[in-house]
Amino acid sequence: MILLGAPLGNPEDASPRLRETLATADVVAAEDTRRLGRLAQHLGVEIKGRLVSYFEGNEERRTPELADLLAEGLTIAVVTDGGMPSVSDPGFRLVRAAIARGVPVTAAPGPSAVVTALAVSGLPCDRFCFEGFPPRRPGERRAYFAALAAEPRTLVFFESPHRIADTLQDLALAFGEDRPAALCRELTKTYEEIRRGTLASLAADAESARGEITLVVAGAPAAAAERPSDAELAAEVAALVAAGVDRKAATLEVAKRHALAKRDVYAAVIAHK
Numbered sequence: 001m002i003l004l005g006a007p008l009g010n011p012e013d014a015s016p017r018l019r020e021t022l023a024t025a026d027v028v029a030a031e032d033t034r035r036l037g038r039l040a041q042h043l044g045v046e047i048k049g050r051l052v053s054y055f056e057g058n059e060e061r062r063t064p065e066l067a068d069l070l071a072e073g074l075t076i077a078v079v080t081d082g083g084m085p086s087v088s089d090p091g092f093r094l095v096r097a098a099i100a101r102g103v104p105v106t107a108a109p110g111p112s113a114v115v116t117a118l119a120v121s122g123l124p125c126d127r128f129c130f131e132g133f134p135p136r137r138p139g140e141r142r143a144y145f146a147a148l149a150a151e152p153r154t155l156v157f158f159e160s161p162h163r164i165a166d167t168l169q170d171l172a173l174a175f176g177e178d179r180p181a182a183l184c185r186e187l188t189k190t191y192e193e194i195r196r197g198t199l200a201s202l203a204a205d206a207e208s209a210r211g212e213i214t215l216v217v218a219g220a221p222a223a224a225a226e227r228p229s230d231a232e233l234a235a236e237v238a239a240l241v242a243a244g245v246d247r248k249a250a251t252l253e254v255a256k257r258h259a260l261a262k263r264d265v266y267a268a269v270i271a272h273k
Contacts, residue, residue, distance in 0.1 A: 001076050001098045003091060005110020008082040008212075009189030011042045017108040018079075019045050025077035027069060029054035029062075031090055032081050054078065059090045067097035082212075083113050088132045088158055113187055114156050117214035120194055121154075121182035124219070128154040134167055140242050141167065145174035147236035150228050150258075152219040159213050168203035171217065175199060180218040186211040227258060230268035237269050 002021050007013040022028060022040060027050045030036040040047055054062055070076055078085045078094060084107070085091025098105050114130050131148070134157055135141045148155065159167050164183070172179070177200035186192050191211065195202055199217070228236070233254055240250035251269060255262040 001070055001078070001094070001103055001105045003085045003095070003105070003107040004077055004079040005084045005108060005112065006079050006082050007039070008111045008113055008116065008187050009192075011039055013111050013188060014039070014043055015108060015110055018110060019043055021077045021108055022047055022079070024075070025049045026074040027052060027066070027076045029066060029076055029078045029090075029094070031055045031079070035081055036079060049075075049077075054090050054094075056090060059093055063093045063097050066094055067101060067103075070098050070103045071101050083111055084109075087112070087114065087130075111188070113158070113184075113212070113214045116187050117182070117184040117216050118154065118156055120184065121216035122196055123154050123180060123182060123216055125154065127152075127219075128156060130156045133158045133160075135243070136163065138166065138170070140239075142170050142174065143235060143239040143242055145170055146232070147239035147254075149174045150220050150232065152222070154219050155217045157215040157217070159215055161210050161213060164209050164213055164215070165203065165206035167215070168199055168206050172199040172203055175217065175220070182216045183209060184214045184216065185209055187214065227260070231272055233258070233260075233265050233268040234272035237265065 002025065004018050004021060005015070006018065022045050028036070028047055029052050031054060033051055033053050036051070052062070054066070066076055078091050080089040080091065083089065086095055095105055118125050118128055129151065135144050157167070171181075177198060179199045181197065181199050181202055183195040183202050189211070195205070236254045236257070237247070237250045240253060241247050245253070251265050252262055255265045
């Protein structure tokens with residue numbers, strides 16, 4: 001099984017190995033078969049293997065079918081609309097299924113919106129964490145950001161155009177309006193745009209942001225990264241529980257995050273129930 005890093009927008013970013021794999025794989029599982037067809041045509045690649053759709057809507061159902069084909073010895077290439085499969089895109093379930101069956105999993109590395117946005121943001125790149133898409137519901141999203149407010153590493157998020165304004169407003173509320181950030185839209189495409197500023201300034205102009213968005217936010221200043229208050233610790237645990245994490249595991253995660261004893265975090269949760 002081979003995970004293919006697909007171009008984010010500019011087809012010339014396709015690697016020679018991606019071209020070769022598309023042409024030789026027994027099965028190509030694509031997030032969007034029509035989009036892949038256009039890419040293959042541009043690259044002059046003929047996909048001779050079986051082409052199947054593999055996207056969020058059918059990933060759970062199709063994974064067992066593809067896993068059976070892997071077990072039979074077929075080579076399956078997984079490709080998304082852009083970037084690496086499994087990273088906020090289809091692929092994770094099939095990777096787990098392949099590993100469980102003892103099938104080798106490899107990748108043809110390629111473009112990544114995460115590291116591309118990070119590199120051009122002008123924000124610290126030595127330590128960062130990728131958070132994917134924030135929760136869609138306003139209450140969950142605010143609790144989620146409150147739990148990240150003291151994170152010292154640079155943060156990278158994905159967000160959709162119709163939620164970016166609310167997300168930036170909630171970030172400014174949780175992190176402070178002056179926190180530096182970069183809004184990266186349509187990376188490597190014709191209308192690529194990088195907006196740099198504070199969370200407040202980006203929020204003020206967010207309604208005009210269209211296309212695929214990657215948001216990079218500076219980590220908390222050193223003073224803000226000190227031990228959180230008990231209320232903040234309790235909020236972090238609550239955010240993880242709201243996201244589906246077991247309370248005991250959430251308490252342990254928050255303790256590790258801040259190098260604290262688990263009993264201290266537990267006490268904070270009890271005190272702010």
